[in-house]
Amino acid sequence: MSSEDKTIVRDERYDAQSVEAKWFDRWQQDSSLYAAESNSTKPKYYVLEMLPYPSGALHMGHVRNYAIGDALARYMWMNGYNVLHPMGWDSFGLPAENAAIKNNTPPRQWTLANIASMKAQMQRLGFAYDWSREVTTCFPEYYRWNQWFFLKMYERGLAYRKKSLVNWCPQCATVLANEQVVGGNCWRHEDTPVEQRELEQWFLRITQYADELLRDLEKLDRWPEKVRIMQRNWIGRSLGALVDFELGGSVGPAGSKITVFTTRIDTIYGATSVQLAPQHPIVADMIAKNPDLRAKIDQLVAEQRKAKEVGDIGAIEKHGVFTGRYAKNPFNLEPLPIWVANYILMDYGTGAIMSVPAHDDRDYEFAKKYKLPVRVVVLPLSGGDGDETVMDPPLPFVTEDGLVVNSGQFSGQTSKEALKTMAEFAEKNGFGKATITFRLKDWGISRQRYWGTPIPMLYCEKDGIVPVPEKDLPVILPDKVDITLTGGSPLAGVPEFINAICPKCGGPARRETDTMDTFVDSSWYFYRYTDAKNDRAPFDSATAAYWFGDHGIDQYIGGVEHAILHLIYSRFWTKVIRDMGLVKNDEPVERLFTQGMVIKDGAKMSKNLGNVVSPDDMVARYGADAARLYSLFAAPPDRDLDWQDSGIEGIRRFIGRVYAFFRQDLVSAGTYSLGYSPGDLSPQARGVLRKLHQTIRRITEDFKGRWHFNTSVAALMELLNELTASQEMFRADSTRAAPKAFRAEIQRTFVHLLAPFAPYLAHELWESLGEKESLLKARWPKYDPALAMEEETEIPVQVNGKLRGRVLVPAGADQALVQERALADEKVKTAIAGKQIVKPIFVPGKLLNLVVR
Numbered sequence: 001m002s003s004e005d006k007t008i009v010r011d012e013r014y015d016a017q018s019v020e021a022k023w024f025d026r027w028q029q030d031s032s033l034y035a036a037e038s039n040s041t042k043p044k045y046y047v048l049e050m051l052p053y054p055s056g057a058l059h060m061g062h063v064r065n066y067a068i069g070d071a072l073a074r075y076m077w078m079n080g081y082n083v084l085h086p087m088g089w090d091s092f093g094l095p096a097e098n099a100a101i102k103n104n105t106p107p108r109q110w111t112l113a114n115i116a117s118m119k120a121q122m123q124r125l126g127f128a129y130d131w132s133r134e135v136t137t138c139f140p141e142y143y144r145w146n147q148w149f150f151l152k153m154y155e156r157g158l159a160y161r162k163k164s165l166v167n168w169c170p171q172c173a174t175v176l177a178n179e180q181v182v183g184g185n186c187w188r189h190e191d192t193p194v195e196q197r198e199l200e201q202w203f204l205r206i207t208q209y210a211d212e213l214l215r216d217l218e219k220l221d222r223w224p225e226k227v228r229i230m231q232r233n234w235i236g237r238s239l240g241a242l243v244d245f246e247l248g249g250s251v252g253p254a255g256s257k258i259t260v261f262t263t264r265i266d267t268i269y270g271a272t273s274v275q276l277a278p279q280h281p282i283v284a285d286m287i288a289k290n291p292d293l294r295a296k297i298d299q300l301v302a303e304q305r306k307a308k309e310v311g312d313i314g315a316i317e318k319h320g321v322f323t324g325r326y327a328k329n330p331f332n333l334e335p336l337p338i339w340v341a342n343y344i345l346m347d348y349g350t351g352a353i354m355s356v357p358a359h360d361d362r363d364y365e366f367a368k369k370y371k372l373p374v375r376v377v378v379l380p381l382s383g384g385d386g387d388e389t390v391m392d393p394p395l396p397f398v399t400e401d402g403l404v405v406n407s408g409q410f411s412g413q414t415s416k417e418a419l420k421t422m423a424e425f426a427e428k429n430g431f432g433k434a435t436i437t438f439r440l441k442d443w444g445i446s447r448q449r450y451w452g453t454p455i456p457m458l459y460c461e462k463d464g465i466v467p468v469p470e471k472d473l474p475v476i477l478p479d480k481v482d483i484t485l486t487g488g489s490p491l492a493g494v495p496e497f498i499n500a501i502c503p504k505c506g507g508p509a510r511r512e513t514d515t516m517d518t519f520v521d522s523s524w525y526f527y528r529y530t531d532a533k534n535d536r537a538p539f540d541s542a543t544a545a546y547w548f549g550d551h552g553i554d555q556y557i558g559g560v561e562h563a564i565l566h567l568i569y570s571r572f573w574t575k576v577i578r579d580m581g582l583v584k585n586d587e588p589v590e591r592l593f594t595q596g597m598v599i600k601d602g603a604k605m606s607k608n609l610g611n612v613v614s615p616d617d618m619v620a621r622y623g624a625d626a627a628r629l630y631s632l633f634a635a636p637p638d639r640d641l642d643w644q645d646s647g648i649e650g651i652r653r654f655i656g657r658v659y660a661f662f663r664q665d666l667v668s669a670g671t672y673s674l675g676y677s678p679g680d681l682s683p684q685a686r687g688v689l690r691k692l693h694q695t696i697r698r699i700t701e702d703f704k705g706r707w708h709f710n711t712s713v714a715a716l717m718e719l720l721n722e723l724t725a726s727q728e729m730f731r732a733d734s735t736r737a738a739p740k741a742f743r744a745e746i747q748r749t750f751v752h753l754l755a756p757f758a759p760y761l762a763h764e765l766w767e768s769l770g771e772k773e774s775l776l777k778a779r780w781p782k783y784d785p786a787l788a789m790e791e792e793t794e795i796p797v798q799v800n801g802k803l804r805g806r807v808l809v810p811a812g813a814d815q816a817l818v819q820e821r822a823l824a825d826e827k828v829k830t831a832i833a834g835k836q837i838v839k840p841i842f843v844p845g846k847l848l849n850l851v852v853r
């Protein structure tokens with residue numbers, strides 16, 4: 001079609017369904033289309049969206065996440081990079097078991113069906129994934145490497161077994177996941193309170209890397225600050241001291257002293273009680289022969305549980321029980337009452353604290369409630385103007401910039417000095433020492449569930465714990481398992497699974513029946529993508545080194561809800577396998593982006609609220625391009641997006657207008673190479689050229705840094721408006737105003753700029769231009785800064801028809817801008833002082849006249 005065809009109807013409609021169907025078929029046939037190259041000389045770029053759980057259907061939040069990643073991948077391809085853009089399935093986990101119980105479908109079948117339908121959705125949406133690298137974590141080809149890593153960690157002392165508490169429903173007679181505990185009761189037995197039971201469980205020693213995980217947050221300067229803060233708090237390093245308090249009276253098997261952890265040893269003379277977590281081993285001794293006390297402490301445990309579920313133990317209403325026993329403060333030998341309190345956690349510090357009401361908010365609240373003594377041992381340092389120390393600070397008085405008083409030989413030291421000298425004193429006298437503790441706990445990976453990676457361990461009566469030899473991996477998850485059965489791990493009910501032979505002595509052994517936490521699967525899957533079919537190793541180190549470089553994945557995109565667990569575990573895993581020599585990078589992800597949520601009518605989409613927008617519906621009604629474009633246009637990607645039906649309707653119209661513009665004014669691509677000189681263009685055509693280069697600049701800059709794709713799409717809309725407005729001019733004077741090569745450049749560039757956001761339409765237009773080269777390989781347009789520069793003009797400003805000043809504005813400036821500048825002009829200001837503007841008269845590019853009274 002040539003530019004001479006001017007007879008095409010103006011409002012020719014764009015048929016998104018048929019155009020998208022055509023390209024969908026073509027893309028499906030070309031499996032190498034989005035394949036990353038091996039042995040490429042191009043620079044590499046690894047862009048990754050977090051892999052989804054195959055729940056059955058994509059939601060709009062997925063579409064938004066993937067539309068962002070896909071736009072970036074396409075942009076990088078067009079910029080000449082070798083792009084790795086893979087996708088996979090985080091496909092183990094509890095929902096498959098729940099669905100199995102509900103619908104009587106085996107978890108595997110349910111999961112694979114869901115994967116098939118979600119993959120079809122992704123392909124229909126046109127996401128450019130390299131499916132040859134698809135990773136499905138529930139396949140033995142993948143989870144065997146979970147087992148392999150586990151064995152390596154076991155060898156290195158990073159995997160170990162210890163007793164730990166689990167949720168237990170006495171009705172189900174089985175272990176519950178945290179998600180299955182609802183308001184303290186079982187999800188299936190709403191009247192049955194969940195109990196805590198102690199089981200032997202497997203842990204990964206993430207705390208060994210706590211310091212490095214904290215320190216390396218500094219390197220992650222291309223992560224959102226909020227994520228780094230969340231991780232820092234989660235790791236929760238605190239510098240403090242351990243101090244032993246000797247127990248008075250007869251003692252039980254748990255020991256003769258209580259070791260407290262404190263970050264404020266400088267206040268130890270102000271301690272008026274010792275407080276224990278309800279789960280502290282000494283408490284067990286104390287309640288062994290005291291049913292009254294036991295009942296009270298069970299109550300505290302229940303309160304603590306409830307508070308943990310709500311998620312804020314800090315807000316718990318503080319309760320405690322006096323045990324009737326005393327422990328001696330080693331500094332002043334004072335016997336202090338021992339209390340058990342519901343706000344003391346066993347997994348922080350030592351599960352025991354000294355309570356200093358005068359200098360701690362929580363201790364003060366507790367002491368007031370139970371009428372415990374309050375003793376001041378820290379006073380404010382004197383002020384800068386030489387004031388005497390304030391003798392009566394309001395309590396509690398919490399500061400590390402104080403002066404220690406009432407503290408024996410340490411009185412007169414500053415708090416900072418005393419923190420050091422008192423810890424040294426404790427160490428010298430053998431009842432304490434300075435220490436560092438972390439809030440971060442070792443990662444418990446045992447799950448008493450079916451649908452997960454079997455932990456590759458054996459138990460032999462003679463040899464104890466025996467790891468499964470590497471050559472026997474994978475330990476296959478059996479298919480026929482009754483997961484409705486009660487009484488612990490479903491795998492325990494499968495004799496063919498549990499009965500094994502001990503590789504050490506050849507005698508009978510029992511297999512571990514717990515499976516791994518699914519966060520194990522997602523901790524390293526991004527390495528597998530680099531070498532997804534390897535059956536001799538989790539991945540080839542050299543290949544991973546190419547894609548990860550020194551700093552990790554170039555761009556990772558996902559929800560902020562993964563700021564802690566997934567992203568901490570992934571960082572831990574990378575450090576472990578670096579120490580094993582498998583990778584060189586210290587961190588898995590160089591740059592992280594967390595997109596906002598998609599909401600509707602101000603609320604999170606949910607079936608209960610009836611405000612769910614289905615991607616399938618949107619694709620069927622408006623096409624995939626519209627759904628993608630709208631999810632990028634409606635809000636900056638890092639903010640929440642409030643879905644508006646009228647908004648996507650507007651996007652559909654925009655797509656129709658783009659199509660109509662091209663249909664009316666197609667110039668064959670061959671003319672592009674003819675070239676033209678910008679100097680030969682008419683002034684109006686030069687304006688169009690300027691707008692074009694400004695748009696290239698804006699979109700290119702958005703890709704580089706801000707990622708405000710909403711403004712990128714808006715820029716395309718503005719450009720289209722300008723082009724449409726110029727069409728008459730092009731036709732009227734097609735030689736000087738718009739040589740063919742110029743018009744071909746406009747069209748070619750427009751298609752490029754559209755391609756990352758609306759690939760179906762872009763490919764259709766690209767082909768209609770007669771382009772033969774693949775759009776993904778055609779180079780992204782460069783802007784010319786000189787051409788993008790605004791021409792400035794001087795606009796005369798009149799007040800009541802009299803010339804009062806001139807303002808300098810960019811050519812084509814609108815009335816609002818001219819008037820804003822005019823009102824800032826001193827002479828104009830003077831002329832209208834005290835008067836009211838009744839009517840501004842604006843002649844674009846020529847004049848502004850302010851009529852005042």
Ligand SMILES: [Zn+2]
Pocket residue numbers: 169170171172173186187188189192
């Ligand atoms: Zn139950």
Ligand SMILES: [Zn+2]
Pocket residue numbers: 460461462463464502503504505506507
């Ligand atoms: Zn043995």
